[in-house]
Amino acid sequence: MFTEAYGTLSSIPEFGQLALIMAFLVAVLQTLVPLWGVRAGNTLAMAYARPLAAAQALFLLISLVTLAWCFVVDDFSVTYVATNSNTALPTPFKISAVWGAHEGSLLLWVTLLGCWGVAVALFSRSLPLEMLARVLGIMGLVSTGFILFTLETSNPFARTLPSVPSEGGDLNPLLQDFGLIVHPPTLYMGYVGLSVVFAFAIAALLGGRLDAAWARWSRPWTTAAWIFLTIGIALGSWWAYYELGWGGWWFWDPVENASLMPWLVTTALMHSLAVTEKRGLFKSWTVLLAIFAFSLSLLGTFLVRSGVLTSVHAFASDPERGVFVLALLGICVGGSLLIYALKAPTVASVGRYEWLSRESFLLMNNLLLLVAAFAILLGTLYPLLIDFLGMGKISVGASWFNFMFVPVSVALTLIIGIGAISRWKKDQFSRLGRELGLAALAALVLGVATPLIVSGELNGKVMLGMGIAIWLVLASLAEVWKKCRGQLQRIPSLSLSFNGMILAHIGVAVTVVGVTMVANYSQEVSVRMAPGDSHTLGDYRFEFVEAGPIRGPNYQADAIRFRVYDGERQIGELMPEKRRYTARGSVMTEAAIDVSLFRDLYVSMGEPLENGAWGMRLQVKPFMRWVWLGAIFMALGGLMAMFDKRYRQPRRLVQDPSAPSQLATAEVAV
Incomplete structure (x- = not known):
């Protein structure tokens, strides 16, 4: 406990702030030195990217641990601690209170960004030094902006002086729960992980190297961010379900939407990267998806911290903070789109494919995911725009989101089943009919039978939901049967990437079953x-x-x-x-x-x-439980794909299909 006497106050908060300032200075160096090294061809300067990334992460971890210590020892001389904790708060919640409000959550955000930089430095030993320097330099630039934002408008170490309260306030009771311990860090890992994907995309644009090697370098990082987003969204849904007391698992809350939108775009990006790696196609489109995914994660940060919306998840209502985040958003999005406009035409794809092919189905998959994300973005921002223009206040309810989202989801699920079993370059209706006809018939019959078995009467929504879920499972199993040539004992010998894809698709079906049954039979x-x-x-x-x-x-x-x-x-x-x-x-x-x-x-x-x-x-x-069980299957599928031996072992790439006269000689990262 601390007294009101100024001279007896601990200097630990100043130590945490000093570490944060040092992290800012290192982030500036991490931006300037490697990027200058690339421009000047200076190998030594480029090599500084790794130690600078490690130093930045170290200082940020020191700052975060220092803030946690202030909570544990009840240092109410720190305004943030005095506002969000008290002596009676259980210790686990004191620690999670570190990210229970705006200032601490932002410090966690930038700390995780620093940790992602260290991960890139450690697990990209085979990445060409020039590419690594660009990636870490861009990540340093993002860190610079957000650490400056923390120091200027959201300092978690600001003091309550000269009078220090003997007792603090309280952490929001909604947040005094295990959910706060696991949900925000997991979701932020996904948000911040998209900065790696963004950095790889911009680095590839700057280097003019949007080839199969770049796609293979990016895929495991994209998958890792997607896994964290998947788990984080599922944890948020589960937490709201049992904590709010209403029994609902998704409310189309603006902040929930802010996490779903980058997940949808990242899902599209994962599939697009597969096409770029295997066929050398969709290069410019893939880069654009990477920019969109990170931009939407920044938009989510703006929505939560600007005060422009009301939500149980929102942290701040300070307009100054909102303007700062909006400026960061504008610089990142505007700058990256400018680079894209200048560089993308020079790296266009040259491969060909027929309209009936796996490439076409993956492109349709991408477009539908983007349509879903845009529909959610429109429903989230439209009321804010109307209010800003002084045209009154309106709200967009769950019925509108369901009306827009459900048809797209149905079409997407149907295409997933067909796309997974289709062939590259060119396919035939007759072959697809032979492969999937029985699955389609079984899905139709079982979809109709399910509501009759459960309730004794037909229900169109249940028939549709169960039909597409069964279709997706059977189509996925048909692909497994085809791959192992009818010999099920060969399944373990199939690649982790393939088995992970199948498990993730089955996870989608499991979630569809859960949503259908809960929505209609609760x-x-x-x-x-x-x-x-x-x-x-x-x-x-x-x-x-x-x-x-x-x-x-x-x-x-x-x-x-x-x-x-x-x-x-x-x-x-x-x-x-x-x-x-x-x-x-x-x-x-x-x-x-x-x-x-x-x-x-x-x-x-x-x-x-x-x-x-x-x-x-x-x-x-x-x-x-099936709603979240499906998310677990999806995350496990992504984890399996991420640990495919192609990404764990350095190997030389085959000839880039989009550049037949050149070999991609760079080795694979991770």
């Missing part, structure tokens, strides 16, 4: 219940056993114990809570959930009523 009731009451919902009976107070480390709560029965068999007990946090008197609902693979039983408390009764919300949510 049951919910709001009911008054008192001790001794019971209520039946679907196949389950919820019995109110008792109510009473409980005490947590920094809150008091009313809790209710429920017994849950399936027929006459008790299957579990649930204890939802209504918490009141002592620091600020904030009230939070903590839902209780009984989990299984095929259904969730969800109980949350409403308001207290007379005679010991409570308003209760009871829900039965079929296949809820």
Whole structure:
């Protein structure tokens, strides 16, 4: 505990700020020295890229750890700590409070950016020195802008002087949860990982080297960022589901949209890079996707930190910060698009393919993903534009997003199944019909049968959702059967990249099943219940056993114990809570959930009523876990692809299909 006497204050916060200043200076050097070395042909200057990236990451880690220490020891002389913590806050939440608000989350953002730079320096030993210098120099430029933003407008080490409070405020009760520990760092790893992809694209443009080697260098980094984005989005959905007490898993919140948009574009980029590597096509398009993906991650940063929107996820409402981030966004996007406009025409693709080919299906895949991202962008920004123009306030609800997103998703899922089994350059309808006809028929029959089996009546939405999910699984399995030539024992011998693709596509199908079943067969009731009451919902009976107070480390709560029965068999007990946090008197609902693979039983408390009764919300949510299980499959598929031996072992590339007179002699990174 710290006193109000200025002379007895710890100097540790100044140490953290000094480390942040040093990181800024190193980031400037990381930008200037390697890029000057490339321009001057100075090998020594280019070689400084690696140690400078390591030094920047080290100083940023020191700064972040210092801020965490200030939280752990309750140093309320630091304004950020005094605002977002107190002595009663459990230690794990004190540490996660480091990124629980604007200043700390931004420090985490730039620290992870520094860590990505170290990863590039360590795992790109086979990358040509000139290319590595360009990549790390561009990453240094991005770091320079965001560290300057942190120092100028969002300093997490600012002091509360001359009077230091003896007790702090409190971390937002919504954030006092395990979700805060894992969700923001994972999602930020995805956001910031796109800076690597962006840096590779701009470096390739500057060097005039958009070839198969560049695509192969970029693919594992793109996949890594995509994996983190996938897991981060799934964790955010899961956290909102159990923490907000509504039982929903996706709300089309503007900040949720801000994470989904770069994920969609990065998914398109992964597929486009595959075409560039294998066929030498889509070069300019692939670079543009890399620019768009990183630009959307910066746009998400602007939306969260500018105060232009209202969201439970938003951190800041300071216009000065918004202007700064908008300026960074304009410089990065405008500068990269200018480079693209100048350089892209010189590296155009020259390969050919027929309209019925894998290339065409992958291009359609790309376009549909971009249409989906643009629809979400339009729905997110349109209300802000209308408000800015003084034309009133409007809101775009979930129905609009569903109307725009669902048809595109259906078409995308159908194309995924066809594209995975189609041939490069040219294919034939007759062959595709032979390969996929049985899968299409089975998907149609099972799609129609599913709602009849589940509810005894036809449901068009369920038929569509289950039909396309089954189609995608069967089409993927048909591709496996084709690859192993009917000998299933050969599956382990197939490449990790191929098996990862199949697993990721099956993950999409699993998520579609979860979304379809939850959206159409969830049951919910709001009911008054008192001790001794019971209520039946679907196949389950919820019995109110008792109510009473409980005490947590920094809150008091009313809790209710429920017994849950399936027929006459008790299957579990649930204890939802209504918490009141002592620091600020904030009230939070903590839902209780009984989990299984095929259904969730969800109980949350409403308001207290007379005679010991409570308003209760009871829900039965079929296949809820499948929504996130599909994301796990997708991430595992991406991980398998990333560890394919092509990316782990340096090897010389085959002749670049787009440049038949030259061999790509550079070796592969990672």
